[in-house]
Amino acid sequence: MKIYNTLSKRKEEFVPIEEGKVRMYVCGPTVYNLIHIGNARPMIVFDTVRRYMEHKGYQVNYVSNFTDVDDKIIKKAAEEGVDASVISARYIEECKKDMAALNVRPATTHPLATNEIDGMLEMIGTLIQKEYAYPAEDGTVYFRTRRFPEYGKLSHKNLDDLQGGSRSLLVSGEEQKEDSLDFVLWKPKKEGEPYWESPWCKGRPGWHIECSVMSRKYLGEQIDIHAGGEDLVFPHHENEIAQSEAANGKNFANYWMHNAFLNIDNRKMSKSAGNFFTVRDISEKYDLQVLRFFMLSAHYRSPLNFSADLMEAAKNGYERIVTGVSNLDYLAQNVGRSEADEQEKALLVQAEAFITRFDEAMDDDFNTADAISVIFELVKFANTNTGENSSREFAGKLAEEIVRLSDICGLLVRKQAQILDEEIENLIEERKQARKAKDFARADAIRSELLEKGIVLEDTREGVKWKRI
């Protein structure tokens, strides 16, 4: 299995620190609002990475934090006149709902920054002791960036370029830094803000130190994979490396994975531009499996454009798989012959090639676009080779195969049997009689009536089928 590593800028064979196990940390959202569809991309992508790793037999320890103390949370709390913890608790709950709807599995551990303050104080203390950090007069603690010679190794920047770029960006408070590249580990509280006691001042942690501490606590000093959006490469992940490696004296993460951004109508999503969508917004119009399918239909390192038309196309594509499985399930339950014959057995052997190709695609830096195209080919293979003369075993096995591959991508393609209201069932039965009597006007009227209730009827060779839209 090959993974593109931002550190080396190339694909590398994945070798875990501990055989059979993966330790993986994914930077999670700051919970000050409902998550937006841009937040959803890393969640979906790295959930898929995790699922594939597990499919390959790895035991994955997957940690993803919630940043629950931050300027934006404090601002929102002030607006609503409530405590910051009320805001963060609310949006953590909402985020978990969205994740469930996206079929993103909960992490092994979802640590909260505010529960890990002791660890942060400890790490900051160590950094000061090792002279990698220093407190300023007002109690702010800064990381001494130039003391960490490898600073810039992830983002491939050199310190002097950064120095030049930031010189014009000096803001108030900067003058107490030894160097403009130094970044904050601990900052003093302002009036009305949540705070914790520390040896330096009453205050709260800087953003970067959280992840270094939580990663170490739940996964150990050295981990296999650290992941997040590409915007986190600099400065967040660069700073994490500096903190963790300076404090622990060890290499931090072996593989750094970054997903590219999601754009809306070819522009960066932003509230001010008015092209901002939360996951909840999308869920009002689409099954969120469609959003997941959409995100996985491009490679995670390519920028992905989002638009209404593209979502429609994704919906149609996703439904092709769902319909395929549904047709196979129908055959598997209703067809006469139970055992596969010789010809079908030969076809099942042939179908194994799709599984191999699926794994090859995923082994190549999680090429989900290619992997999904293999699922489509398998669907077509199944559609072409099954019919009312198929055996239950044959249809059933093909259905299982499609469901299994989709499941590795976290895509739910088998719709649960839904219970129909008695009234609807009666209408379907009445329409059946009407069609038998060639009263097509009445049959079409019933179909229209059901359509208004969100029920679509299809008269297939195998009989009348219906689905909710």
Added chain:
RNA sequence: GGCGCAGUAGCCAAGUGGUAAGGCAAUGGUCUGCAACACCAGUAUCCACCGGUUCAAAUCCGGUCUGCGCCUCCA
């Protein structure tokens, strides 16, 4: 200004040296009372442009154009 990414059919998107996967849309056909589903057929002489390397390039090298990202909170 520094660093970096991308440009493949109407749209989306794989493919990084051996002669263009897959999906959506559209077209013709089969099936169907009709519709939907499904199947079959054709659909990029060509991969932004120019030049080079090679027996061979969408794939490597150089240049041009265009779009985008990071360098500042941000997935």
